[in-house]
Every structure is written in C-alpha cells, then in structure tokens.
C-alpha cells in the first residue's frame with residue numbers, strides 16, 4: 463500500500479448493530495420458551511461522569527435488546543467489604559444472569575477483590591481471574607468485552623493474524639492483557655508495550671497489527687505506523703479522542719478503527735451477547 467492511501471474504516475457501529483439484533487432475537491426466544499427475561503446487574507460506585515455515561519449507554523442498549531437491566535448505584539465512600547458483599551449477593555440472586563462492575567472504582571477499593579466476588583458463570587464482562595484463565599487457555603468462558611469486540615472486528619474484516627507481529631500498547635487487566643492473550647491464541651507474535659517500554663515508536667513501526675489501549679490521547683502517531691498495518695484504537699479519552707492520531711495514521715494503515723464508532727460500540731454489543739448466553743446456560747438451554 464502506498465503511504466498516501468487512505469485506510470479502510472472498520473465499522474464498529476454496523477457490526478455492533480448486527481450483534482445486538484441477533485442478541486435481541488435470542489432474548490425474545492428465551493422469553494418465549496421459558497418465560498425468563500435475561501437480566502444484567504450493573505454496579506456503579508460513585509458518580510464519575512464518564513462511568514455514568516457508559517452505564518447509561520449500556521442500560522439503554524439492554525432495553526433495546528430486550529434485556530432487563532438492574533442498576534445498583536453505590537456511594538463513592540463504599541468500602542471494599544461492602545462492594546464485595548453486594549457482588550456476592552448478586553452472584554447468588556437467581557434472577558440476575560450477568561453482573562458488571564463499572565471500572566474504575568475509587569482508589570481506596572481493592573478492585574481485584576471486588577471482581578473476584580462475581581460468580582464466574584455471571585461474569586459477562588470477563589473480568590475475573592477464572593474468565594481470564596479460561597480465555598487464555600481457549601476454554602469456555604466469557605471474554606473481557608472490549609478484547610472480545612476487537613477480535614470480532616478483526617474477524618469481520620478477515621484479518622489473518624497467524625505469524626503477524628501485534629503490538630499491544632497498554633497492559634490493563636480488562637483490555638491490554640486479555641487482548642494480547644486472544645491475539646496469541648490466533649498465532650500472532652505479541653509484544654506488550656507499557657509505560658516502561660523504552661522505545662515504543664520502534665516497536666510500533668515493526669507491527670503488522672497495533673492495538674492501542676492505554677488511555678493517552680493520540681499517543682500513536684501516523685509516522686510510526688507501518689505502511690499497510692491494521693490499527694485498532696481502543697483508547698477512551700475525554701472528548702471521544704482515541705489513543706491513535708487518526709488523521710495521520712489512516713494515511714499509512716490498511717485498516718483502522720475510528721473513534722467514535724469503532725471499538726466502543728463493540729464493547730457493549732459483546733456485553734449484551736454474553737448476558738443472553740449466560741442466561742441460556744444458567745437456564746440449562748445451552749452448553750458452555
């Protein structure tokens with residue numbers, strides 16, 4: 463590909479819409495067969511404006527897809543013990559099929575302890591160690607939603623990952639680490655980059671696939687994108703700006719996700735799909 467060609471956009475909105483339509487049909491079928499509406503419980507601690515927006519978006523899309531959504535809003539002063547108790551109680555509630563703890567929680571909370579209080583069969587957000595382990599070994603379980611959405615996008619655009627060098631920029635528990643494991647499972651050669659990586663640009667320049675997942679606006683510059691690379695921007699920053707400098711990166715990449723309209727909508731679509739799958743499994747209508 464010449465260096466001035468414009469990359470094809472990977473349309474997360476269209477693919478997410480199709481996944482949600484499919485999910486909605488499955489939810490309707492479940493209600494028809496056993497009279498149960500799949501239910502997602504969302505736990506929000508505090509009132510971080512971005513988190514409030516994401517939770518609102520998730521609930522609105524649940525409503526459209528025929529999924530019941532239960533919101534548990536807790537004050538910012540909630541302790542780890544109180545949060546763990548809430549998540550354990552939702553885990554034991556037969557009327558709840560999926561549980562989501564909106565990330566991030568306040569710094570005084572042990573987020574890992576909280577995530578581990580979610581029963582693995584209800585971990586539709588794929589945040590527990592059990593889900594991470596199962597996903598890493600290719601065993602049944604729920605993937606972390608954004609990584610799962612990224613893989614669906616790569617499949618949709620027929621990106622063959624075998625033997626490709628993938629640079630994952632970011633190592634968070636819900637995004638960077640799991641997406642690297644999913645790419646590895648597809649036989650990509652994965653390099654994790656992070657705040658201590660000494661020469662990020664040099665690694666990105668060698669990468670056939672770049673996944674930017676660090677939350678630093680426009681960190682990845684077009685000049686560092688290998689001509690013909692696939693660029694996935696999974697960064698969430700204020701003002702709907704991604705981690706990739708889109709305008710310059712698109713002149714070198716073969717495929718690129720826009721922000722907004724790329725990875726974000728896929729995150730919610732995968733969450734909804736996994737909630738309905740969890741309900742089907744818990745009701746004995748599907749295997750894991």
Ligand SMILES: Nc1nc2c(c(=O)[nH]1)N[C@@H](CN(C=O)c1ccc(C(=O)N[C@@H](CCC(=O)O)C(=O)O)cc1)CN2
Nearest residue numbers: 516563564565566587607608698722723724726727729
């Ligand atoms: N428990 C979790 N917490 C967080 C996750 C997660 O997957 N699980 N991901 C992110 C934020 N997030 C969902 O929570 C999220 C962010 C953005 C979008 C999205 O669709 N963005 C749109 C633009 C939105 C707008 O117009 O305002 C887009 O990119 O097109 C969905 C989900 C952190 N926390």
